[in-house]
Amino acid sequence: MAASRRYWYVDTADPEVSPRAADAVTALYAGHAFGLVRLAVIMLGDQAAAEDVVQDAFLGLYRRWDSLAEGSHPLAYVRASVVNGCRSALRRQSRRGLIAAFGQPPAESAEARALVSEEHRAVVAAIRRLPSRQREALLLRYYLDMSEDEVARTMGVSRGTVKSATSRALAAIERILTEES
Amino acid sequence: MNPVEERISAATRAAGATVREVRRPLRLPSSADAIAEPEPGPGSGSRARRARHWKTWLAPATAAAAVIALAISLVLIRDIPNGRVVSPPRPAPAVSGVPRYYAAVIAQGTSNELIVKNTFTGARLATVTPPPGSGFGVVTAAADDRTFVVAASPVFGASGVNVPSSSWYLLRIAPGTSSPARLTRLAIPELPEESLDALALSGSGQELAVGSSSRLPGFAPSARPPVWLRIYSVTTGKLERAWSTRDKTVFAAAHDGFAATNTALTWVDDDRAVAFSAQSLVIQLAKHREVTHDTLRLIDKSAADGDLIAASRVIWSAQSVISLGTTPDQLGCNFGNPMLTANGKTIVCAVAAKHASPPRSANRPPGTVRVRWTLAWLAYSTSAPAVARTVAQLGVDAPQSNSPGIRLLWTDSSGGTLIGEWSGGSYPAPNPPPADRSRWVVISNGEFRQLTTVPDMNYILSIAW
Numbered sequence: 001m002a003a004s005r006r007y008w009y010v011d012t013a014d015p016e017v018s019p020r021a022a023d024a025v026t027a028l029y030a031g032h033a034f035g036l037v038r039l040a041v042i043m044l045g046d047q048a049a050a051e052d053v054v055q056d057a058f059l060g061l062y063r064r065w066d067s068l069a070e071g072s073h074p075l076a077y078v079r080a081s082v083v084n085g086c087r088s089a090l091r092r093q094s095r096r097g098l099i100a101a102f103g104q105p106p107a108e109s110a111e112a113r114a115l116v117s118e119e120h121r122a123v124v125a126a127i128r129r130l131p132s133r134q135r136e137a138l139l140l141r142y143y144l145d146m147s148e149d150e151v152a153r154t155m156g157v158s159r160g161t162v163k164s165a166t167s168r169a170l171a172a173i174e175r176i177l178t179e180e181s
Numbered sequence: 182m183n184p185v186e187e188r189i190s191a192a193t194r195a196a197g198a199t200v201r202e203v204r205r206p207l208r209l210p211s212s213a214d215a216i217a218e219p220e221p222g223p224g225s226g227s228r229a230r231r232a233r234h235w236k237t238w239l240a241p242a243t244a245a246a247a248v249i250a251l252a253i254s255l256v257l258i259r260d261i262p263n264g265r266v267v268s269p270p271r272p273a274p275a276v277s278g279v280p281r282y283y284a285a286v287i288a289q290g291t292s293n294e295l296i297v298k299n300t301f302t303g304a305r306l307a308t309v310t311p312p313p314g315s316g317f318g319v320v321t322a323a324a325d326d327r328t329f330v331v332a333a334s335p336v337f338g339a340s341g342v343n344v345p346s347s348s349w350y351l352l353r354i355a356p357g358t359s360s361p362a363r364l365t366r367l368a369i370p371e372l373p374e375e376s377l378d379a380l381a382l383s384g385s386g387q388e389l390a391v392g393s394s395s396r397l398p399g400f401a402p403s404a405r406p407p408v409w410l411r412i413y414s415v416t417t418g419k420l421e422r423a424w425s426t427r428d429k430t431v432f433a434a435a436h437d438g439f440a441a442t443n444t445a446l447t448w449v450d451d452d453r454a455v456a457f458s459a460q461s462l463v464i465q466l467a468k469h470r471e472v473t474h475d476t477l478r479l480i481d482k483s484a485a486d487g488d489l490i491a492a493s494r495v496i497w498s499a500q501s502v503i504s505l506g507t508t509p510d511q512l513g514c515n516f517g518n519p520m521l522t523a524n525g526k527t528i529v530c531a532v533a534a535k536h537a538s539p540p541r542s543a544n545r546p547p548g549t550v551r552v553r554w555t556l557a558w559l560a561y562s563t564s565a566p567a568v569a570r571t572v573a574q575l576g577v578d579a580p581q582s583n584s585p586g587i588r589l590l591w592t593d594s595s596g597g598t599l600i601g602e603w604s605g606g607s608y609p610a611p612n613p614p615p616a617d618r619s620r621w622v623v624i625s626n627g628e629f630r631q632l633t634t635v636p637d638m639n640y641i642l643s644i645a646w
Contacts (some may be wrong), residue, residue: 022209029207038197051205062209123192142186143193174185 025062028074033058036082042139043086045128053089057081080154083140087132126176127169134169137162275301276623276630278598280326280591280646282306282354286317287641293317295331297354297362300600300646303633306354307362318347318377321443322645323386324523324594327354329645330367330382330389330415347377349389351415368418375409378432381446381455384523384594388421388482389413390446390455392432408432410446410457410489412482422482424489430459430476431489443645444518444589449525454481456496456521472502475514477521477528496521497528497566509534509557510569516587521563527596528561529572531587551578556587556603558624560596572599573624590621591646598625600632600646 033054040050057078064077127135133155140151141162148166152159182190275281283300286293293316295309311317311333320331329352349367372393379392394408408431412422432445445458459476480493501513514530521528536553557574561567579585591600602621621632 025209026207033203033207034200037203038200041200042193042196047200047204050200051203054203055205055207058207059209119188120192120195123188124196127189127193138189139193142182142190143197170185170189173189177185177188 022062024074025058025065028061028078029058032075032078036079039079039139039143040082040086042124042127042143043083043135044089045124049089050086053082053085056085076154080156083136083154087136090132122177123173126173129176130169130172133157133161134165134172137165138169138173141166276598276625278593278625279600279623280322282326282356283644283646284320284322284329284331284352284354285641285644286320286331293642295320295352295364297329297352300632306356309352309362309364315348317350317642319380319443319643320352320645321380321382321389323382324384325386326646328352328382328386329354330380332377332380334377347372367415369413369415370418370420378408378442379445379457380443381448382415383448383452385452387415388448388452389415390448392446392457394432408489410455410480412455422484423486424480424484424492425487426489428459428490430461430474431457431478433460442518443643444520447521447523449479449521449523452482454479454525456480456525457493458518472500473513473515475499475501475519477519479521479525496563497561499561499566501532509555509574510559510571514559517589519561520589520592522592522596523594526563528563528566529589529592529596529599530559530561531589531601532557532559533585533587553577554579554585556585558587558589558599558601572596573601573622573627573629575603575629577603590644598623600624 036054036057037047037050040053041047044050044053060081061074061078127138130138136155137151140146140154141148146154148159148162151162151166155162157165279300281300282297284295284297286295293311295311295317297306297309298304299306309317315333315335318332318334320329322329331350331352332347333350334347348371349369351365351367352362353365354362367389369389369391372391375393375395377391377393379390381390382388383390389412391411391413392409393411407425407427408429409423409425410431411420411424413420447456448454449456456477456479459478461474476498477496478490478493479496480489484492497519499513499519501515502511509532512532512534514528514532516531516533519528519530534555534557536555554577555574556577558572559569560572561569577585586602586604588602589599590602592598600621600623604620623630623632
């Protein structure tokens with residue numbers, strides 16, 4: 001048997017600590033900005049734009065810190081803000097003609113192009129061709145591994161809407177990939 | 182998940198993995214009043230004027246986030262006069278005895294590149310592209326933190342699959358100089374008609390141990406393919422020793438798909454002997470659930486050429502199992518190859534024990550059920566090989582459909598300090614990261630230290646310190 005067995009669990013917390021808003025938002029940023037930027041990059045295809053969106057989302061949380069309702073979930077709030085922000089950014093890009101053609105891939109770094117296989121790029125390109133609601137449902141469900149209920153809460157829609165959006169998105173992806181193969 | 186869902190999951194994770202860092206710090210103005218209106222979040226209407234009681238609930242959650250952030254050493258939080266700044270990840274402090282540099286072969290289209298990085302800062306020292314028409318396969322390191330040998334093979338087709346016929350290259354690094362990395366072809370002959378299984382550079386960097394076999398596509402399944410262990414001089418390329426066997430258990434666990442390994446062979450006892458692994462299946466309980474018999478054998482470098490089994494001796498063996506409710510020290514070495522340390526006294530390896538699944542519940546949608554696993558790095562003494570000592574262990578909750586991963590990446594000469602990798606666990610709610618995110622930890626004296634920069638292991642084919 002072990003002579004000196006040690007355990008390490010990640011889920012440690014000190015419930016006595018009561019940070020100020022800036023501390024709390026900063027801590028949330030420290031712990032979650034990376035994952036949220038990744039999510040936004042998948043949606044937008046551009047890291048600078050993704051970081052803009054994430055930055056705005058955390059600013060939004062900070063600004064509304066004192067007015068958020070009891071029971072609100074700060075991370076859920078930020079995540080939903082990121083989804084909303086990506087939707088708006090895509091709308092703005094579209095209006096400015098940055099995504100001029102249907103399915104045209106957004107800017108990606110050379111490193112990103114090199115690291116993501118053709119297969120993965122084709123799938124991501126197909127996802128970016130979806131209507132915004134379908135794209136969001138798909139990413140929240142299969143990238144963030146959320147349940148349908150969580151996706152519904154994040155998108156601010158019903159679970160039924162999530163189910164139908166996801167179902168349509170999957171069918172569309174399959175069709176696009178089949179057509180292009 | 183159906184195939185389309187799996188493709189989406191894999192593709193989005195690959196796309197997300199291209200983000201290596203958040204480049205921009207969070208800048209909060211000193212006064213909330215000065216902030217421009219950001220993108221509206223949910224519930225920003227009437228609920229905005231409701232009570233502030235939630236903050237009392239929020240405090241533990243944010244504190245937890247802060248503790249986690251500090252605990253995993255991801256970021257540095259500090260104040261500057263004109264606002265709050267979260268800096269980019271801070272380099273982890275170096276750990277005495279842990280090599281400062283590693284070399285890794287990364288998947289890169291049809292030809293795999295070799296990168297050299299600082300273990301603690303993640304800074305890339307060099308990127309080495311393979312000779313035209315070839316791709317790097319497996320890399321191995323000497324003990325000087327400066328010398329590596331990498332195998333290269335011709336590539337064909339879009340799959341980037343390396344075919345046999347490995348050739349050999351020496352990589353020497355010189356950090357801080359104008360020529361930080363130099364790759365030179367070695368005179369060691371190619372391995373035609375053989376599949377490279379395992380590779381190990383001696384601690385001195387003077388000799389290369391090569392494990393190979395005739396496990397080629399189309400090889401008659403009824404035949405017992407010969408397996409070879411050869412030792413070459415790195416300096417001259419001369420074959421110094423060659424042993425072979427038709428014992429199919431030798432290097433049986435070395436191959437993972439098309440990738441050879443640098444953990445199934447280790448140099449010990451001041452480069453006077455080589456340990457190699459063998460594995461046989463005892464019983465297949467179910468898909469991905471089996472009992473195997475793992476063995477480490479030791480062969481003295483001075484042993485005459487000939488039969489590998491006859492010239493070597495067993496120094497450790499165990500049955501490795503994946504079984505519900507089993508404690509880690511009863512599992513043998515069920516994740517990856519057991520490795521003998523360079524002093525020849527300790528076998529270290531990684532194990533994972535799955536706890537019983539929670540009962541099915543109609544309220545829990547598929548994909549949300551999580552199962553508790555215990556991951557551990559174990560050590561066995563060659564003087565008492567039946568007794569496992571737990572070097573370190575951790576508990577993780579993994580999705581029921583996705584088992585966590587654990588690996589031993591490197592050990593020092595005594596087994597006192599390890600570098601391990603684990604993935605598939607979750608941070609506490611509310612935001613578990615993607616289940617396949619990997620973490621590297623330096624384990625020394627039973628303490629964990631998480632390395633700040635972890636390459637995406639999905640793209641790493643081989644890594645050596």
